[in-house]
Amino acid sequence: MTDERTGSDQTPEAPGPNALGLAFGIIGDEWTLLILRAALNGARRYAEFGAAMPISHAVLTTRLDALVAEDVLRREVYQRNPVRSEYLLTAKGRGLWPVLTALWRWERRWTPEPTTTTPSMLHAACGREFTPDFCCSACAEPVTAQDIASSWGPAGGWRRSVPAVHTRRRSGSRRQQEYFYPATMAVFGNRWSSAIVGAAFMGLTRFNDFHDKLKVPPTLLAARLTSLCEHEILHQVVLPDRPDWSEYRLTAKGLDFFPVIGATASWAEHWYHEPAGDVLDWTHRSCGAAFTGVFRCDQCHQVLRGSDLLQHLG
Numbered sequence: 001m002t003d004e005r006t007g008s009d010q011t012p013e014a015p016g017p018n019a020l021g022l023a024f025g026i027i028g029d030e031w032t033l034l035i036l037r038a039a040l041n042g043a044r045r046y047a048e049f050g051a052a053m054p055i056s057h058a059v060l061t062t063r064l065d066a067l068v069a070e071d072v073l074r075r076e077v078y079q080r081n082p083v084r085s086e087y088l089l090t091a092k093g094r095g096l097w098p099v100l101t102a103l104w105r106w107e108r109r110w111t112p113e114p115t116t117t118t119p120s121m122l123h124a125a126c127g128r129e130f131t132p133d134f135c136c137s138a139c140a141e142p143v144t145a146q147d148i149a150s151s152w153g154p155a156g157g158w159r160r161s162v163p164a165v166h167t168r169r170r171s172g173s174r175r176q177q178e179y180f181y182p183a184t185m186a187v188f189g190n191r192w193s194s195a196i197v198g199a200a201f202m203g204l205t206r207f208n209d210f211h212d213k214l215k216v217p218p219t220l221l222a223a224r225l226t227s228l229c230e231h232e233i234l235h236q237v238v239l240p241d242r243p244d245w246s247e248y249r250l251t252a253k254g255l256d257f258f259p260v261i262g263a264t265a266s267w268a269e270h271w272y273h274e275p276a277g278d279v280l281d282w283t284h285r286s287c288g289a290a291f292t293g294v295f296r297c298d299q300c301h302q303v304l305r306g307s308d309l310l311q312h313l314g
């Protein structure tokens with residue numbers, strides 16, 4: 001998913017983040033991911049969410065309210081006296097299962113220690129323990145980031161795709177190894193990290209290009225690039241004949257994050273579609289079709305459905 005850098009970043013951009021910026025703004029928060037995972041596993045009541053994760057009342061309330069405001073959850077009163085509500089996934093919320101599945105796959109592959117968020121998962125349709133393969137919906141072949149040509153669509157553009165900040169991110173008081181999504185939070189833990197990784201998938205490699213396109217302040221950019229290299233999402237390449245020239249390129253681990261971006265982009269384009277058109281135009285190079293990703297079971301090769309596996313996510 002590189003090279004074609006055509007795009008609308010020359011044209012005046014509408015204010016505010018586009019679908020991709022909005023989507024990454026919503027899901028780019030560890031507590032939100034844990035709440036979504038619990039909801040997809042059947043949690044509905046406040047106490048059930050509280051029991052599923054070591055979260056404070058204040059943070060849980062803030063995150064649930066934010067998800068209700070985004071129409072990812074809806075609050076429904078189930079008891080009048082005293083009033084008690086439960087939180088149900090909307091169609092929009094249920095539509096996030098591919099994103100959680102993509103994160104589960106990536107964390108399992110790249111985090112040395114298994115975490116509570118990456119237990120093995122069974123495919124209900126075939127009964128086998130499986131790994132989801134990210135595949136082209138048109139030709140059914142598994143795809144990697146390099147198989148996809150991407151350019152900005154009418155709603156695209158660098159600045160508008162920077163994640164919106166919805167909730168205050170994690171406080172940083174917990175230590176790194178206590179993350180439930182340790183690899184994911186290296187990308188999601190900061191809106192600029194998400195934007196830089198997205199830009200790297202669009203083909204940017206140089207400090208000045210990240211700076212020019214994303215308008216990220218240089219000191220922040222340097223810090224985020226260093227962090228992404230430390231987490232082995234990017235690696236710095238110094239060209240032997242140009243000691244003054246270095247590039248930041250996605251590692252194998254970074255490139256393998258593509259299904260998360262693909263699943264998030266599909267959800268975003270569907271739920272935050274602008275009349276002008278899509279944020280991204282993707283083409284599967286080998287079959288030539290406009291690319292939409294689907295997950296298939298690596299054991300039986302059937303297309304996965306949320307109902308096939310969600311009960312086993314936790």
Ligand SMILES: [Zn+2]
Nearest residue numbers: 136139284287
């Ligand atoms: Zn294809």
Ligand SMILES: [Zn+2]
Nearest residue numbers: 123126297300
């Ligand atoms: Zn299967």
